[in-house]
Amino acid sequence: FEGMTIFELAKRTGASIRSLQEIIANVGERVLSEFDPLSIDIAELVSMEVGVNVRRLHLDEGAVLQPRPAVVTVMGHVDHGKTSLLDALRQTSVAAKEAGGITQHLGAFVVDMPSGSLITFLDTPGHAAFSAMRARGAAVTDIVVLVVAADDGVMQQTLEAMSHAQAAGVPIVVAINKCDKPAADPERVKMQLGAEGLLLEDLGGDVQVVEVSAKSKVGLDKLEEALLLQAEMMDLKSRIDGPAQAYVVEARLDRGRGPLATAIVKSGTLICGQYIVAGAEWGRIRAIRDMLGMTTTSGKPAMPVEIEGLKGLPMAGDDVVVVNTEERARMLSHGRKKKLEKDRLLKASEERTENEDISE
Numbered sequence: 001f002e003g004m005t006i007f008e009l010a011k012r013t014g015a016s017i018r019s020l021q022e023i024i025a026n027v028g029e030r031v032l033s034e035f036d037p038l039s040i041d042i043a044e045l046v047s048m049e050v051g052v053n054v055r056r057l058h059l060d061e062g063a064v065l066q067p068r069p070a071v072v073t074v075m076g077h078v079d080h081g082k083t084s085l086l087d088a089l090r091q092t093s094v095a096a097k098e099a100g101g102i103t104q105h106l107g108a109f110v111v112d113m114p115s116g117s118l119i120t121f122l123d124t125p126g127h128a129a130f131s132a133m134r135a136r137g138a139a140v141t142d143i144v145v146l147v148v149a150a151d152d153g154v155m156q157q158t159l160e161a162m163s164h165a166q167a168a169g170v171p172i173v174v175a176i177n178k179c180d181k182p183a184a185d186p187e188r189v190k191m192q193l194g195a196e197g198l199l200l201e202d203l204g205g206d207v208q209v210v211e212v213s214a215k216s217k218v219g220l221d222k223l224e225e226a227l228l229l230q231a232e233m234m235d236l237k238s239r240i241d242g243p244a245q246a247y248v249v250e251a252r253l254d255r256g257r258g259p260l261a262t263a264i265v266k267s268g269t270l271i272c273g274q275y276i277v278a279g280a281e282w283g284r285i286r287a288i289r290d291m292l293g294m295t296t297t298s299g300k301p302a303m304p305v306e307i308e309g310l311k312g313l314p315m316a317g318d319d320v321v322v323v324n325t326e327e328r329a330r331m332l333s334h335g336r337k338k339k340l341e342k343d344r345l346l347k348a349s350e351e352r353t354e355n356e357d358i359s360e
């Protein structure tokens, strides 16, 4: 959308040139001739006003792409050991060991293996964020680890997680957990998954299965290897130079530091001091922290970072974009807030109409 003219925007959105010019004037921007290029921010704002969502994918067109770590989400049935498995994986990290095991509980963490390879894990509960991001058409997750307890076997939420991943087109690696238990029956779990249509490696498919125990820390290296292999096959790459695009994984309010957003950079590099818009909130990045809580000056693709400096709390799944000036940040945030409010009112009135229909 960068460089698009009012003329082209009118053609794309179906709105009249005049109405688009009015919108631009209303936000206090100079109205250009319909053939002058617009900035991406103005183009987005105007598109939003006329009800069209723009995606900023153009940035990646023709850019140099470089290999990046995989972003992995752990999903599965309640109590099957997602949190335990993540904690165990976290402890295998070289950095965690060097930091004396004192890792921050951010919404995401990175495991760096002795081989030097990295894997980024989204912490549970990542379910909500995962759905929100999928709804926005931006699966931040490259791979899903489907955790199934070896004693319980496949349950309701196992199947839900499986269909979530499949609908998003995200490959699955199965971790059969609690294999230390006397009642563990990994073969039964494989049969169940196979019966549900998952094409397991053991049965000639390409979905890898690893038997683990989060409790006795068995099979964690095998799981990491399986994830690296899967990532290798996917040949994951991102643009590293240029403005960052990121996704919010979680956000919280810190008494001293204000709103803090944990985000995963999808492409480009996030730099301290930049103006950003995260969902409908804006701010200037005051500090960036890595997953160990250390301040850093930038965030690169697949790296979870904690961003300080937003004026309000964004939501899990919100996108983060970089803009050039404070005015634009304010304007975009204002525009997105108005759009959210409009959507909310529209939804409320639709629901009212539905209720009336029912009561008639």
Ligand code: GTP
Binding pocket: 076, 077, 078, 079, 080, 081, 082, 083, 084, 085, 124, 177, 178, 179, 180, 181, 212, 213, 214, 215, 216
């Ligand atoms: P929710 O977040 O509530 O959905 O659960 P979860 O999937 O995160 O499971 P969690 O890690 O909290 O583990 C649930 C229970 O299973 C806890 O009591 C764990 O100690 C136990 N557990 C987890 N992994 C293992 C394992 O490998 N072996 C055994 N024996 N117990 C385990």
Ligand code: MG
Binding pocket: 082, 083, 084, 124
């Ligand atoms: Mg849990």
